[in-house]
Amino acid sequence: MNKLRIAIVGCGNVSKMHFEAAFENDKCELVACCDIVPEKAEAMSQLYGIKSFTDFDKMLAESDFDVLHICTPHYLHAPMAIAAMNRGKHVFCEKPLAIHYEDAVRMCECAENNNVYLAACFQNRYNLSSQYLRDLVKSEKLGKIVAVKGNVTWDRDEDYYSDDWHGTLEKEGGGVIINQCIHTLDLIQWLVGSEVLSVDGSISQKRLKGKVETEDTADALIKFSNGVEALFYGTLCYKSNSSVFLEILFENGKAVMYDDLVITDEKGNREVIALKRSTDAKNYWGTSHKIIIDDFYDCIINKKEFLVNGNSGSVAVRIVDGLYKSARKK
Ligand SMILES: NC(=O)c1ccc[n+]([C@@H]2O[C@H](COP(=O)([O-])OP(=O)(O)OC[C@H]3O[C@@H](n4cnc5c(N)ncnc54)[C@H](O)[C@@H]3O)[C@@H](O)[C@H]2O)c1
Known part of the structure; x- marks a missing residue:
């Protein structure tokens, strides 16, 4: 062929x-x-x-x-x-x-x-931790999801905004939410697997007040139609690109992703799954660009449905757009 x-x-x-x-x-x-x-x-x-x-x-x-x-x-x-x-x-x-x-x-x-x-x-949907979490949700081993908490605390200083598009509403469209946090917001909606009902968000500038047009800090409460609520916080004002923190609270236990994945059941039994770190990509980008791209080509060649197709990838845009609208309308 x-x-x-x-x-x-x-x-x-x-x-x-x-x-x-x-x-x-x-x-x-x-x-x-x-x-x-x-x-x-x-x-x-x-x-x-x-x-x-x-x-x-x-x-x-x-x-x-x-x-x-x-x-x-x-x-x-x-x-x-x-x-x-x-x-x-x-x-x-x-x-x-x-x-x-x-x-x-x-x-x-x-x-x-x-x-x-x-x-x-x-690409982070293809990370082993994400795939493991998705299987855990589907298996209902710990029951259904009740709530989710996500934190992204990264570091971007003035240099990052020195090109002609970062920090501008026209070209970037927003700051930490649309650029950095969108990955974690996508993971959250994908794991919850239910329609987004509402997003109540707020945005602010903490580090580069008045120097750029976009937010460097934001939080949100996202409600899904299956009753799950996700609490989210993101900022670019930390002095390090920390690992993303994601906690999924189930009816009978919880899963916490932070460096490693720790699963705790209702009896307090803990299973620790060590996550492989990247050596050749920026850690905070994840390691799965090649995996998602290879899968995309494979789906085209073999006429299979692709995991992050347009409809699936649009949900995070809807959350981000909703968060900005909510924040601007206060
Ligand atoms: N998936 C991830 O983890 C991840 C990581 C980093 C960036 N990104 C995304 O990748 C995109 C690019 O980010 P980047 O960090 O590489 O930015 P960048 O500024 O380094 O690269 C963008 C390039 O586009 C070029 N360009 C601008 N206008 C153009 C035009 N009209 N025609 C052709 N080229 C044009 C610029 O000259 C520049 O070389 C963004 O959407 C960003 O959000 C994704």
Whole structure:
């Protein structure tokens, strides 16, 4: 069978994980890349022996490929994905699918109308800890979920906002919630597995007051239709990128993910599952970019349903969008 031809738009930080995954997959062939900064596009072109572009529309029109990876700033995800899907390309989009839920819905409709795959890069669902937790929830070994608590406490100083998109409402769409916490919010909704009824959130600036437009701290109470409530806190004002903390309270015990996964049953018996740490990726990004990308290609080739398809990846956008609306309306 012919190899899947891969193109990547956005040759910045995270794109390296995408280039490597596509390059190492023997069912694929990297064919093109694009970045508005010519040196960045050229560097990837040299490294992988592929054609480079500085204009996305030109790459779409002139390059023959099957799958587009989108690794650009948030505000470009929806228009780039829609343009590519309307040309029959499958799209693997970095998180968030879009800044606004309505745009994520439009992306899903576009994927369906063109009969192509749309993926959201929530690679942490593929972490062993997440898969273990999902199995635990499904097995109902500890009963049903009653409540969830999540904390993301990371470190971003002024340097992080020195490019033209971080810290801007127009291009990033928000701060710690839409960029960092969205992964954990996605895990929470995926594990709870029920429709989101309401989000009551608040946002604030603590470290870079007045220097950027976006929030560096936020909290929320999220209610699901099965009665589960999730309490969430996220900040970029800690002096370290701490491990994400996630507690799932069941009817008959609890599961706590923090460095390791600790499961405690109603009798107080504890099972500790040591989690493998990454050596070659930023720890806080998780280690599963290659795994989710390989799975995406496999689903396209074998016509299987993909775990984090557009509809599934849109739920977190709906929570994020709702949280901002709630916070702004107070
Ligand atoms: N899944 C994860 O864990 C994870 C981790 C980091 C970043 N991300 C996401 O990846 C995306 C990119 O983040 P990053 O850290 O790599 O940012 P970055 O700023 O390092 O890279 C973005 C690149 O897009 C290029 N670009 C901007 N406008 C363009 C255009 N019109 N056409 C072509 N290229 C254009 C920029 O020149 C830049 O090289 C964001 O959506 C971010 O949220 C995801």
